[in-house]
Amino acid sequence: MEIHNTTEDTVFSAISEICASIEKQGNPGKFCLCDQCRMDAACFVLNRIAPHYIRSNRGAARIDQKTLSRQQQDADTVSLVLEALKRVSHNQRPNTDHTRGPAKEIAWGPVFFNIPTIIGRAFNGANFSPLADARVELRREGKQEEMKNRNWENPCTLVANTQGTFTFWPESIPAKDAGARKNFEYSITIEAAGFEIQRHFFEVPVISESGDAESFSMNRTHTLPDLYLFPPGGDED
Ligand SMILES: [Zn+2]
Numbered sequence: 001m002e003i004h005n006t007t008e009d010t011v012f013s014a015i016s017e018i019c020a021s022i023e024k025q026g027n028p029g030k031f032c033l034c035d036q037c038r039m040d041a042a043c044f045v046l047n048r049i050a051p052h053y054i055r056s057n058r059g060a061a062r063i064d065q066k067t068l069s070r071q072q073q074d075a076d077t078v079s080l081v082l083e084a085l086k087r088v089s090h091n092q093r094p095n096t097d098h099t100r101g102p103a104k105e106i107a108w109g110p111v112f113f114n115i116p117t118i119i120g121r122a123f124n125g126a127n128f129s130p131l132a133d134a135r136v137e138l139r140r141e142g143k144q145e146e147m148k149n150r151n152w153e154n155p156c157t158l159v160a161n162t163q164g165t166f167t168f169w170p171e172s173i174p175a176k177d178a179g180a181r182k183n184f185e186y187s188i189t190i191e192a193a194g195f196e197i198q199r200h201f202f203e204v205p206v207i208s209e210s211g212d213a214e215s216f217s218m219n220r221t222h223t224l225p226d227l228y229l230f231p232p233g234g235d236e237d
Helices: 006-024 035-046 065-072 075-090
Strands: 002-005 053-056 111-113 117-124 135-140 165-168 181-191 198-207 221-223 227-229
Touching: 002 006, 006 035, 006 075, 035 075, 117 135, 117 181, 117 198, 181 227, 198 227
Parallel strands: 117 221, 117 227
Antiparallel strands: 002 053, 117 165, 135 181, 181 198
């Protein structure tokens, strides 16, 4: 089960549309419409309107199109976006390249499948205590998966004070178009001395979107069922 702030969808999409229409009119207000300034504008707006969270158990469930366009056309949202672009343009980050770069086919930056953080727990199946000193590896398509950054380890080692919990944040995967749905197939392999290897296969459905999750602090999680390891030589199923 995850939660998702649909206000982010509304704001990102509103900014994208408003910038497109400003460009079409020849940008009379001389706003900077570079990616960095759009992101700053998004933060400005998101910090001023109420978030709206929904539960989404399919991982990437999104706000429906009708609600999106209704919220987007909301006069308050539009005027906030315009105010944000104006303020951001007048307070541009000095050490940022404000050119938009080569023309892109899509409205806003490159498109990614932003993989949620994967969270699970491993237990000793004989006495239900959390496992420690176990090696946990995340693989996708048979290969060890790259992590988002160096703060995340793969494989990781379960240590005694984490109650058997492990987390992975996979690197975002480049996509061709926004809005494409794809199931990514992963496996978790847990190895600990005195136990049979546990392998768990699962799928994570993701919808591609503009931007790398890191930039937008979209915190999503995919929670696995609890996994149990047993000593070798137990009864067959
Ligand atoms: Zn700029």
